Amino acid sequence: MRYTPDNAEQFSFADISAAFRSLSEKDICEIIYVKIADSDADKPEGMSFMGYDVCYPLDSDGFSAICDCMFLCRWHGCDENGTEFLSEFETLNENGLFSIQEEAVRYLRHYLSQDWAETGEFCIVEIYR
Numbered sequence: 001m002r003y004t005p006d007n008a009e010q011f012s013f014a015d016i017s018a019a020f021r022s023l024s025e026k027d028i029c030e031i032i033y034v035k036i037a038d039s040d041a042d043k044p045e046g047m048s049f050m051g052y053d054v055c056y057p058l059d060s061d062g063f064s065a066i067c068d069c070m071f072l073c074r075w076h077g078c079d080e081n082g083t084e085f086l087s088e089f090e091t092l093n094e095n096g097l098f099s100i101q102e103e104a105v106r107y108l109r110h111y112l113s114q115d116w117a118e119t120g121e122f123c124i125v126e127i128y129r
Contacts, residue, residue, distance in 0.1 A: 013044035030129055034058060037101055037124040047128035051097025052104040054111065057123055065111045065122065071096060085110065097127060 020031050035041040037052060054065040070089050079085075088107045091098060098104040104124045111117050 033128040034125050035128075037104075037126050043126075043128045050095040050127045050129055051093050051099055052101050053097055053125050053127055054104050054108045054122060055125055056118075057121055058125065063118065065108065065118065066092070066096065066098075068118070069111060084114070095127075 016031060020026060020029070023029060031047075032050070033043050033047050034053075035043065036058065056063045069085050070092070085107070088103070088110065091100075091103050093099045098107065101124060108122055108124065112122070
């Protein structure tokens, strides 16, 4: 169940909250809301800002360039010394996201400068819980 600005009429936040309450393993899950940074989309009331991520567009597979290089170096592997993105890693907040949008933009530029980086369209998103 994905609650996005495009399907907000299909699923109300109350519907999503009810579905969440019915989960048997809700202690290992949480509801998040993701929107393109600076978009006019309203976040559901009561949700708090977690940070900015750098990812593929919201209608894609959910690839996160932060996760790819700083947490689960699964697709490309991290650089041999594990230091290429150290300065950006040190600015991540307790949620593993950037607190300041410009930091996310700088990271995206650095990420895309790598010859092994994923290609395609990226965006900066705001994440709430």
